[in-house]
Amino acid sequence: MFTNIFLYLIIISTMKQKITEIKQTFSSDLKICETIEDIEPVRIKYLGKKGAVTEQLKQLSSLSIDEKKLFGPQLHELKEYISNEIDKKINFFEEKLLLQQLASEKIDFTLPGNSVTKGKTHILSQVTDEINKIFNDLGFVVAEGPEIETDYYNFSALNFPADHPSRDMHDTFYVDHPENLLLRTHTSGVQIHVMENFKPPVRVIMPGKVFRSDADMSHSPVFHQVEGLYVDKNVSFSHLKGTLQYFMDRFFKGSKNIRLRPSFFPFTEPSVEMDVQCVFCGGKGCGMCKQTGWIEILGAGMVDPNVLKNVKVNADEYSGFAFGVGVERLAILKYGITNIKLFYENHYYFLEQF
Numbered sequence: 001m002f003t004n005i006f007l008y009l010i011i012i013s014t015m016k017q018k019i020t021e022i023k024q025t026f027s028s029d030l031k032i033c034e035t036i037e038d039i040e041p042v043r044i045k046y047l048g049k050k051g052a053v054t055e056q057l058k059q060l061s062s063l064s065i066d067e068k069k070l071f072g073p074q075l076h077e078l079k080e081y082i083s084n085e086i087d088k089k090i091n092f093f094e095e096k097l098l099l100q101q102l103a104s105e106k107i108d109f110t111l112p113g114n115s116v117t118k119g120k121t122h123i124l125s126q127v128t129d130e131i132n133k134i135f136n137d138l139g140f141v142v143a144e145g146p147e148i149e150t151d152y153y154n155f156s157a158l159n160f161p162a163d164h165p166s167r168d169m170h171d172t173f174y175v176d177h178p179e180n181l182l183l184r185t186h187t188s189g190v191q192i193h194v195m196e197n198f199k200p201p202v203r204v205i206m207p208g209k210v211f212r213s214d215a216d217m218s219h220s221p222v223f224h225q226v227e228g229l230y231v232d233k234n235v236s237f238s239h240l241k242g243t244l245q246y247f248m249d250r251f252f253k254g255s256k257n258i259r260l261r262p263s264f265f266p267f268t269e270p271s272v273e274m275d276v277q278c279v280f281c282g283g284k285g286c287g288m289c290k291q292t293g294w295i296e297i298l299g300a301g302m303v304d305p306n307v308l309k310n311v312k313v314n315a316d317e318y319s320g321f322a323f324g325v326g327v328e329r330l331a332i333l334k335y336g337i338t339n340i341k342l343f344y345e346n347h348y349y350f351l352e353q354f
């Protein structure tokens with residue numbers, strides 16, 4: 001009995017001492033936590049499976065009912081206390097983090113805003129629009145045709161004989177070879193579509209993309225043309241010449257000397273190539289005109305009667321002229337651009353100049 005009481009007292013005092021000790025070490029352990037991450041090891045140290053409090057709770061089972069009644073609630077209170085203190089500290093850190101975040105994300109309404117740069121019409125579209133406008137004023141209307149064509153519209157209907165070397169003038173991209181589907185090599189095929197659908201008089205301007213297997217400083221495999229066609233009674237070569245002169249003067253703003261050289265296209269007869277007096281040196285000779293004083297600018301001619309026949313227009317009654325001009329070429333000459341690739345690279349600082 002005595003030994004029991006003696007033991008009892010020892011247990012009571014060690015238990016009490018243990019509880020105060022745990023409380024103290026816990027408090028100082030928690031105090032030195034500097035971040036939220038530092039807290040978890042402390043929780044494990046006291047409340048984990050082998051934690052100090054857990055160990056004490058395990059020992060309860062070896063005590064008598066009275067002892068359990070005495071220490072059970074005290075240990076549970078300790079456990080509760082530790083877990084509350086831990087939660088408080090976690091909340092404290094979370095709040096601190098949130099405040100830091102809010103402070104760093106604060107919007108300064110006095111900062112100047114980022115300006116949004118406006119896009120604008122691409123230089124090639126601008127030049128195309130300008131050409132269309134000049135011809136609209138002369139009574140021409142805009143028409144468009146397909147970029148994928150059959151051999152018939154791109155060549156045969158335009159009087160290119162089959163297997164004739166004139167087809168080699170255009171290095172053609174075939175989409176489907178024996179089926180004769182191809183990427184149009186020029187906009188002249190649109191002449192055929194228009195004349196199949198509209199009876200003369202026709203006055204049309206036909207802008208569009210064309211494709212040729214060719215690439216260097218001045219050639220791109222995809223480029224743009226504008227085709228013109230005028231078919232009516234009594235259309236003569238002088239109408240062609242006057243129209244082109246008017247176009248040049250308006251496009252290059254000022255009176256420009258032009259010259260027409262005999263040339264060949266299967267769909268025009270006679271055919272010409274038109275040169276304009278060098279817009280850079282005024283005809284003295286420079287790098288841009290290869291010292292000749294002249295710059296080749298477009299192909300043109302009187303519509304070949306065979307073409308009119310192909311679209312069932314009476315060539316005895318009607319005549320016409322046609323011309324085709326490269327849009328890139330006109331833009332290069334108007335703005336002194338030296339590399340055709342600049343048109344397609346979409347660099348803002350190049351495009352914003354126009």
Ligand code: PHE
Pocket residue numbers: 185186187188227265268299300301322323324325
């Ligand atoms: N289609 C010709 C070319 O691409 C240009 C042209 C059009 C010539 C109309 C005469 C008449 O080179």
